[in-house]
Amino acid sequence: MKRSNRQSESARARFARNLKTLRIQLGLSQEALAANAGLHRTYIGSIERAERNVSIDNMEHLATALNVDIIDLLRVQ
Amino acid sequence: MKRSNRQSESARARFARNLKTLRIQLGLSQEALAANAGLHRTYIGSIERAERNVSIDNMEHLATALNVDIIDLLRVQ
Structure with a gap:
């Protein structure tokens, strides 16, 4: 089964994307x-x-x- | 809802426990x-x-x- 692009994404890239997405969803600035x-x-x-x-x-x-939870920031969305 | 002991466990402790459990299940030494x-x-x-x-x-x-996956090593077992 060919891994989708998201699954072959590094853990760093996943964490980065999930962190930014959730922060923006919550209306938080990077500062906050x-x-x-x-x-x-x-x-x-x-x-x-x-x-x-x-x-x-x-x-x-x-x-x-x-x-x-920390897992939520490492999910393959 | 009172968080079970496992849920209040630090991410470090979770990762440590899951890493050791899985390594032993796979019959791997720390060296391997x-x-x-x-x-x-x-x-x-x-x-x-x-x-x-x-x-x-x-x-x-x-x-x-x-x-x-990295998530598997951070699950609350």
Whole structure:
């Protein structure tokens, strides 16, 4: 079964896409999300561009700040 | 609804438990998993003890080495 493009997407790209999509759905700016997660705004931007090899603890801080589970930010949408 | 102990478990603890459980189910030593994932054996041990703030890229290397998706290593079993 040929893997769809989304399934062959890296975990980084998935996390980046889901993070940005959910943040925008919730009407949060990068600044607001950064404040809620205890991270810096520029760090959020670099994660959303899939430039960061983000750690599991920061992934969890971001999920908690968005009131979802870490798995929700790694789904193949 | 009171969150079960497993749901309040940190992402690190979840990843550690799922990684060890799946590795053992597949009959792999820490050494063999480390070799498949391009990581050091002692690093696997420290991840399985939830001592490591493991990065998303290494989480993905480990999932690929175990032939599962990164989400499978973060499930609340």
